Amino acid sequence: MKILSEKATMLRTRILRFNILLGLIVLMTAFFLMMTGEYSTLAERQQADRAYNYIMIGSLLYMATVWFGCVFTKPFWKSKSQ
Secondary structure, three states, X not given: OOOOOHHHHHHHHHHHHHHHHHHXXXXXXXXXXXXXXXXXXXXHHHHHHHHHHHHXXXXXXXXXXXXXXXXXXXXXHOOOOO
């Protein structure tokens, strides 16, 4: 991999952390909507809960993937002197 300058390394780290934050926002929004939803029938509630569960699981997987990418590739971005 290409060794990045310190400025480029910081930018890449901030972008990855921002992606983790976006995943957390999606997770919390889906959780909030699941808890506060009002449905007229049980079938509507089950369908909405299923969709929210998929969204929450997807956001958790997205956050974990981005975090792994951030942690495990960081040594390749910097030279040994930085």
